[in-house]
Amino acid sequence: MTHSKAHKDMGLFITFEGGEGSGKSTQIKLLKEYICSLIPDIEIVLTREPGGTEVAELIRDILVNGASDKLSPRAEALLMIASRAEHIDLVILPALGRGAIVLCDRFKDSSVVYQGLANNISKEEIDKIHEFALKRCEPDLTILLDIPSETGIKRALDRNESDQRFEQKGDAFHQRIREGYLKLAAIYPERIKVINASQTVRSISDEIQQLIKPMLIDRTHK
Numbered sequence: 001m002t003h004s005k006a007h008k009d010m011g012l013f014i015t016f017e018g019g020e021g022s023g024k025s026t027q028i029k030l031l032k033e034y035i036c037s038l039i040p041d042i043e044i045v046l047t048r049e050p051g052g053t054e055v056a057e058l059i060r061d062i063l064v065n066g067a068s069d070k071l072s073p074r075a076e077a078l079l080m081i082a083s084r085a086e087h088i089d090l091v092i093l094p095a096l097g098r099g100a101i102v103l104c105d106r107f108k109d110s111s112v113v114y115q116g117l118a119n120n121i122s123k124e125e126i127d128k129i130h131e132f133a134l135k136r137c138e139p140d141l142t143i144l145l146d147i148p149s150e151t152g153i154k155r156a157l158d159r160n161e162s163d164q165r166f167e168q169k170g171d172a173f174h175q176r177i178r179e180g181y182l183k184l185a186a187i188y189p190e191r192i193k194v195i196n197a198s199q200t201v202r203s204i205s206d207e208i209q210q211l212i213k214p215m216l217i218d219r220t221h222k
């Protein structure tokens, strides 16, 4: 955890990662409710990537809904991380400075896994770009919702049948995304906690709460 100490004492930065249909947004909402029930007066910022600021949402439009297949692989990685730099400067660091808890749907690990795989850019190269863009803003904790890719794709399609993106990329791609995440979790076992996302919504949220609870108690007793 290289999150700078001043921020660490004040805020808490938690990121959620996982493949398509892993249930991140449901779990983020449930975690917010849980934290509010424990510490009603705490500020909680829910945000997502790519996006989270006005300009970052415009970049998201290009990357997620627009012509990302026309972008060169390096340009795609740089745009993704440019939007992250903006998000950090305008949203995440100010919120942590105010003592807020920031819950972010995807962050740097998505770039390592997705851009690494889809665009064949090495982890070392992505790490180098992050070194410049992140200003040492690291998550205190990353929840990786791990699910077999077939189950995830099925869930994502059930949620939005008109969305063809998941099928277009194919099973093998989603399988490699899953493996990429698990490899990252093995490199950073302190920060990235893997949760079996094939369980019920309730069991998953219970596990997440068990992970977060000690961090919150730490804060309330400071």
Ligand code: TYD
Pocket: 019, 020, 021, 049, 050, 064, 080, 106, 107, 108, 109, 110, 111, 112, 114, 115
């Ligand atoms: P989104 O519809 O938000 O998907 P999900 O619900 O799975 O988060 O689209 C985000 C897409 O952007 C997703 O396919 C992953 C991709 N992505 C990257 O390729 N690199 C990144 O750094 C980030 C943050 C997202």
